[in-house]
Amino acid sequence: ETGVTQSPTHLIKTRGQQVTLRCSSQSGHNTVSWYQQALGQGPQFIFQYYREEENGRGNFPPRFSGLQFPNYSSELNVNALELDDSALYLCASSLYTGQQFFGPGTRLTVL
Amino acid sequence: GIQVEQSPPDLILQEGANSTLRCNFSDSVNNLQWFHQNPWGQLINLFYIPSGTKQNGRLSATTVATERYSLLYISSSQTTDSGVYFCAVETLYGQNFVFGPGTRLSVLP
Numbered sequence: 001e002t003g004v005t006q007s008p009t010h011l012i013k014t015r016g017q018q019v020t021l022r023c024s025s026q027s028g029h030n031t032v033s034w035y036q037q038a039l040g041q042g043p044q045f046i047f048q049y050y051r052e053e054e055n056g057r058g059n060f061p062p063r064f065s066g067l068q069f070p071n072y073s074s075e076l077n078v079n080a081l082e083l084d085d086s087a088l089y090l091c092a093s094s095l096y097t098g099q100q101f102f103g104p105g106t107r108l109t110v111l
Numbered sequence: 112g113i114q115v116e117q118s119p120p121d122l123i124l125q126e127g128a129n130s131t132l133r134c135n136f137s138d139s140v141n142n143l144q145w146f147h148q149n150p151w152g153q154l155i156n157l158f159y160i161p162s163g164t165k166q167n168g169r170l171s172a173t174t175v176a177t178e179r180y181s182l183l184y185i186s187s188s189q190t191t192d193s194g195v196y197f198c199a200v201e202t203l204y205g206q207n208f209v210f211g212p213g214t215r216l217s218v219l220p
Contacts, residue, residue: 035210037152041212042199042210042211042213043154043210045208056207058207097141097201098142098159100144100199101156102146102153102154102156104152105153
């Protein structure tokens with residue numbers, strides 16, 4: 001059974017740029033959720049994708065967008081990067097509702 | 112929205128000691144998980160426990176859904192138990208997890 005993987009591991013961008021983060025879900029899972037974790041805080045829900053459709057969204061602006069592909073892998077896109085977007089981005093896969101399994105995360109630094 | 116509180120915020124233990132971490136939540140939940148976040152940021156699943164009691168080695172957890180709290184017990188703590196422990200809940204009405212602020216555990220040799 002393949003676990004959740006994320007790429008890249010680390011990323012450095014400058015303010016105003018755009019970034020794409022990738023997540024491969026665990027084998028057999030059809031739902032991917034994305035979270036942002038700022039330093040010293042708990043993860044905050046960004047959005048969830050279920051069967052290629054957005055299935056819920058947290059309090060994040062539209063410049064945070066995503067996709068889910070037929071193989072259930074997913075992308076998180078962030079446009080017009082701001083300094084406050086610097087964080088650890090985590091994705092989790094699951095079977096719709098149920099236990100979530102997290103990837104190792106992508107650490108994004110915006111300069 | 113649902114509120115999740117964890118206590119204590121910080122805990123320092125001597126190796127071999129026992130501890131209890133608490134998670135309170137403000138509404139009914141569909142799902143509750145406990146995680147350990149290691150120094151590299153990886154969230155490691157400890158328990159999926161919307162209700163009842165489970166045990167895994169030195170760790171056990173109890174969720175009393177009707178009273179809206181969960182407890183994580185760590186017995187005979189080891190230095191490798193250090194890190195941040197999060198509980199996260201999924202509400203009956205939403206499709207997202209809400210995380211608590213975490214308990215930072217330091218186990219000293």
